[in-house]
Amino acid sequence: MSRDMLEQASKYDHWAWLYNRTLGPRYGAYKIGPIERVVLPHVPTGGAILDLCCGTGQLAAALSERGFAVTGLDGSADMLRYARENAPSVTFIEGDACNFAFEKPFDAVLCTSASLNHMQSLKDLVAVFSSVSRALKPGGIFVFDVNHPAQMSRYWHGHPTEGEINTDFAWLITPHYDSAESLGAFTVDIYRRPDAHPVSMLDRLFTRLMRFRRIRLALLSHFSRLRPQWEHHSVVNQIWGHDLDTMSHALQESGFSTDLRSTQGGPVDDSHAAYFFCRKVTTSEIQAETTKETAL
Known part of the structure; x- marks a missing residue:
């Protein structure tokens, strides 16, 4: 695994326990519905699916429960430790999304939660696309979502967007994006109540107020002052914005037909993330296209 990928993976190690309790289950439950509608009709019954950048395995577990033969790959050892607990019937492998290979090909590869925004360059993206192409059967499906520059420029301005307060931990995510540099990050602030510090009435009040988003984010923005005795650390995860047309061209060069x-x-649009629905072009289709171009 490259040094950049190791660094990204180690940052997820630092908050794997939190991801497993919060965002992992939430994202898994949110994404399985669209995947059932858009992707799974194109996968044979009991087909082989690779969950690329699988995190703590909640989506892999949902796919396995639906009868698919699922493999999960991720660069974070701690994320995979939770994934193996969450989906014991799934095979999980620690590896680099830019460089992986399997003996048996897959019917589909999924990469969710904007994981490919962690790829620093077009070269890295092409390496991912090439690895996915090698791992897929001819005609196999590759689906992934990304945060794109127009969307991030509109919404990622350094204001808190997500967070939660519990009696023993709290967290806050703050994204920002520099369109001139095509570079952004999301900061995860994590708070944990020390074991020696008892749960107070105020802690319980904070938890009850959690359902009011505006109040919750306001409290979390000042949580260090409100709860100075709680342990606090921050994890900064860098992301890169990639031009969608450039990504489409790179996918086509890697042997995929694409639908964005x-x-x-x-x-x-600039209000939502985007997803690519890709299909690995078969040899006969390549030959047919070549014959057509020669005739012209």
């Missing part, structure tokens, strides 16, 4: 959509359905 908003994650909410319909054409891409």
